[in-house]
Amino acid sequence: MGDLFIIKIGGETINSKETLKTCLKAIANSGKKVILVHGGGKKVTELAQKLFIPQQMVEGRRITSGETLELCTMVYAGLINKNIVAGLSAQKLMAIGLSGADLNCVVSKKRDASVINYGFVGDVVKVDDVVFENFIAGNIIPVVNSISISEEGDLLNTNADVMAAEIAKAMSAKYKTHLIYCFERSGVLQDITDENSVIPVISKADFTQMKETKQIADGMIPKLQTAFRALYHGVEEARILKSDALEQYFNNENPGTNISLH
Numbered sequence: 396m397g398d399l400f401i402i403k404i405g406g407e408t409i410n411s412k413e414t415l416k417t418c419l420k421a422i423a424n425s426g427k428k429v430i431l432v433h434g435g436g437k438k439v440t441e442l443a444q445k446l447f448i449p450q451q452m453v454e455g456r457r458i459t460s461g462e463t464l465e466l467c468t469m470v471y472a473g474l475i476n477k478n479i480v481a482g483l484s485a486q487k488l489m490a491i492g493l494s495g496a497d498l499n500c501v502v503s504k505k506r507d508a509s510v511i512n513y514g515f516v517g518d519v520v521k522v523d524d525v526v527f528e529n530f531i532a533g534n535i536i537p538v539v540n541s542i543s544i545s546e547e548g549d550l551l552n553t554n555a556d557v558m559a560a561e562i563a564k565a566m567s568a569k570y571k572t573h574l575i576y577c578f579e580r581s582g583v584l585q586d587i588t589d590e591n592s593v594i595p596v597i598s599k600a601d602f603t604q605m606k607e608t609k610q611i612a613d614g615m616i617p618k619l620q621t622a623f624r625a626l627y628h629g630v631e632e633a634r635i636l637k638s639d640a641l642e643q644y645f646n647n648e649n650p651g652t653n654i655s656l657h
């Protein structure tokens with residue numbers, strides 16, 4: 396079985412031209428098969444502020460009104476997605492930008508509103524592995540944003556970590572999949588104020604305990620939840636690291652935090 400790297404880049408990475416370029420360069424230099432997944436939540440939050448559209452996040456997930464969904468679609472599936480495709484093109488790589496709606500590649504179901512009403516937020520129910528396989532086989536890097544589509548054809552906002560993990564799960568029947576979350580910190584930190592407190596390996600029990608003590612919070616919650624789920628469903632490796640360290644990762648230097656089922 397060949398290796399496939401599902402690399403997810405988040406808000407801070409996307410907002411910094413330099414960091415984004417470093418990341419894309421590391422992908423190009425690696426010569427590996429890659430699916431790139433991105434969010435961009437911070438850009439949406441910034442723009443929403445300018446447009447006076449109030450925003451609310453619950454455990455790292457955005458409560459998405461109709462107006463916010465429009466903004467998310469414009470930002471994730473438009474500006475950010477095309478910038479990344481252009482950045483890969485600058486590295487002489489062929490890339491195609493995809494939302495879940497394109498070729499119906501990631502189908503989701505609107506979240507049940509009975510406990511918390513998240514609005515137009517979708518949980519992934521189906522990933523079309525053949526669509527991704529065809530691009531990869533043609534040496535084309537799929538660049539997937541966090542807009543998905545429901546069975547009824549409605550666009551929905553999906554957390555980008557969820558998108559990445561679900562794609563990794565779906566591809567693990569054919570590849571040894573590696574789920575790599577790149578973000579702005581050095582890994583999962585024992586103490587959020589201390590960049591040197593990276594936890595090299597985190598287990599489910601550690602996560603549960605650190606969530607309780609609030610040492611792990613906000614956007615780190617979906618990253619770890621989805622990573623454990625992915626490992627449980629056949630993904631070979633899940634790791635959280637600083638975006639600048641992607642090259643070190645490809646050089647087998649084990650930067651950041653390895654997520655372990657045990």
Ligand SMILES: Nc1ncnc2c1ncn2[C@@H]1O[C@H](COP(=O)(O)OP(=O)(O)O)[C@@H](O)[C@H]1O
Nearest residue numbers: 405406578580582583584610611612613614615
């Ligand atoms: N223990 C922790 N270690 C590292 N980051 C943490 C931790 N707990 C909470 N976080 C927060 O999680 C954030 C990452 O989530 P998020 O902002 O959604 O990133 P991204 O946009 O890259 O997905 C970090 O910026 C940090 O503020």
Ligand SMILES: CC(=O)N[C@@H](CCC(=O)OP(=O)(O)O)C(=O)O
Nearest residue numbers: 405406434435436456457554555
């Ligand atoms: C439902 C939900 O929370 N969707 C996310 C999608 C973007 C995202 O996940 O962006 P980052 O990876 O940069 O955080 C949001 O709108 O913030």
